[in-house]
Amino acid sequence: xxxxxxxxxxxxxxxxxxxxxxxxxxxxxxxxxxxxxxxxxxxxxxxxxxxxxxxxxxxxxxxxxxxxxxxxxxxxxxxxxxxxxxxxxxxxxxxxxxxxxxxxxxxxxxxxxxxxxxxxxxxxxxxxxxxxxxxxxxxxxxxxxxxxxxxxxxxxxxxxxxxxxxxxxxxxxxxxxxxxxxxxxxxxxxxxxxxxxxxxxxxxxxxxxxxxxxxxxxxxxxxxxxxxxxxxxxxxxxxxxxxxxxxxxxxxxxxxxxxxxxxxxxxxxxxxxxxxxxxxxxxxxxxxxxxxxxxxxxxxxxxxxxxxxxxxxxxxxxxxxxxxxxxxxxxxxxxxxxxxx
Numbered sequence: 001x002x003x004x005x006x007x008x009x010x011x012x013x014x015x016x017x018x019x020x021x022x023x024x025x026x027x028x029x030x031x032x033x034x035x036x037x038x039x040x041x042x043x044x045x046x047x048x049x050x051x052x053x054x055x056x057x058x059x060x061x062x063x064x065x066x067x068x069x070x071x072x073x074x075x076x077x078x079x080x081x082x083x084x085x086x087x088x089x090x091x092x093x094x095x096x097x098x099x100x101x102x103x104x105x106x107x108x109x110x111x112x113x114x115x116x117x118x119x120x121x122x123x124x125x126x127x128x129x130x131x132x133x134x135x136x137x138x139x140x141x142x143x144x145x146x147x148x149x150x151x152x153x154x155x156x157x158x159x160x161x162x163x164x165x166x167x168x169x170x171x172x173x174x175x176x177x178x179x180x181x182x183x184x185x186x187x188x189x190x191x192x193x194x195x196x197x198x199x200x201x202x203x204x205x206x207x208x209x210x211x212x213x214x215x216x217x218x219x220x221x222x223x224x225x226x227x228x229x230x231x232x233x234x235x236x237x238x239x240x241x242x243x244x245x246x247x248x249x250x251x252x253x254x255x256x257x258x259x260x261x262x263x264x265x266x267x268x269x270x271x272x273x274x275x276x277x278x279x280x281x282x283x284x285x286x287x288x289x290x291x292x293x294x295x296x297x298x299x300x301x302x303x304x305x306x307x308x309x310x311x312x313x314x315x316x317x318x319x320x321x322x323x324x325x326x327x328x329x330x331x332x333x334x335x336x337x338x339x340x341x
Contacts, residue, residue, distance in 0.1 A: 028286045032061045033279060034081030037092040038118070038166070039069045041196050042225055042251040043271045044092065047117070049318075050272025050325055054279040057326035062279070069163070069195065071095050078102040082109050088129075088282040092117040092275070096167040100124035112285055116278035117271075119167040129285050132278040132295045132338075136168050136248075139267040139299045140175020140222070143246035146265035146301065147218040148183050150244035155217030158208050159191040160201055160226045169193065172222040172248065189215060194226045201229030209237055219245045224254030224266055231262045250302055252315050258307045267299040268310060272325060273332075273341055280329050297339040313341070 037044045055062035067074035071094045081089050103124045112129045162169030194201040221227035227247035234240045241261045250268040257263040281291045
């Protein structure tokens with residue numbers, strides 16, 4: 001029979017073990033998640049709906065911050081999350097190579113970090129628990145090929161890029177260049193960032209039309225927001241629908257532009273699915289469950305032939321999609337087909 005003294009020692013030991021348990025195995029039924037996103041683009045706004053739905057389904061608290069495309073702001077937000085002692089931090093980075101010290105600091109404080117949408121580069125990337133994001137090289141290849149095919153392999157194009165230093169822009173540019181290297185009769189008149197923004201894209205396209213005029217045969221835009229801004233400039237010259245335009249993300253206005261013929265193709269990066277999955281990965285890790293080191297989402301190309309199917313699913317019935325998102329993400333994570341919808 002166990003003595004009272006021995007029993008007391010055992011009880012004290014068990015209590016101490018619980019106190020000093022690893023955070024991954026502690027009681028995290030209601031985890032607190034700090035999420036900092038580079039800006040509130042159309043893609044991120046849709047993604048936030050997915051992130052909120054997954055947090056709610058898991059009884060998690062989501063602390064959302066937008067860095068408004070400012071690296072220093074994002075650094076401050078990460079520091080704030082560390083000071084608040086959140087359970088996990090998710091980062092959609094303003095710049096892929098500048099957050100190493102903050103990731104190291106969070107990790108040292110026992111706070112796991114997950115990257116989403118845009119990858120993190122540098123040695124501190126190894127400290128990340130997981131990366132949940134798109135195959136941006138593949139998306140760049142698909143959108144470039146769409147314009148090349150529309151021009152029958154010959155003509156002049158302009159390329160509108162995302163922000164300098166962001167992995168999405170770097171990788172989509174790489175994909176575009178992969179295709180152009182195989183099509184020497186496609187000439188690049190100009191290639192310049194418009195930072196994912198419609199207004200900047202509108203002004204840049206106005207400048208290009210003034211500079212190159214009728215020599216522009218096609219536009220490869222690294223996201224839909226920039227494509228939409230550019231199309232507005234083309235409309236003012238009566239050129240919409242006459243110059244093939246491709247984009248990435250399949251936001252609401254992007255799909256509408258494909259449907260109207262103003263864009264020939266976009267590539268579906270479902271923000272709600274992607275950022276929602278990042279939140280689920282974060283919650284699973286905090287609760288001690290196994291998570292993928294990398295969950296890469298392959299983007300399907302969308303043309304006028306199938307645009308209505310995706311528009312109906314994502315926008316005409318957006319509430320239904322969001323309601324079913326928790327179960328969809330669980331199924332995708334189990335199957336490894338992360339982009340299935």
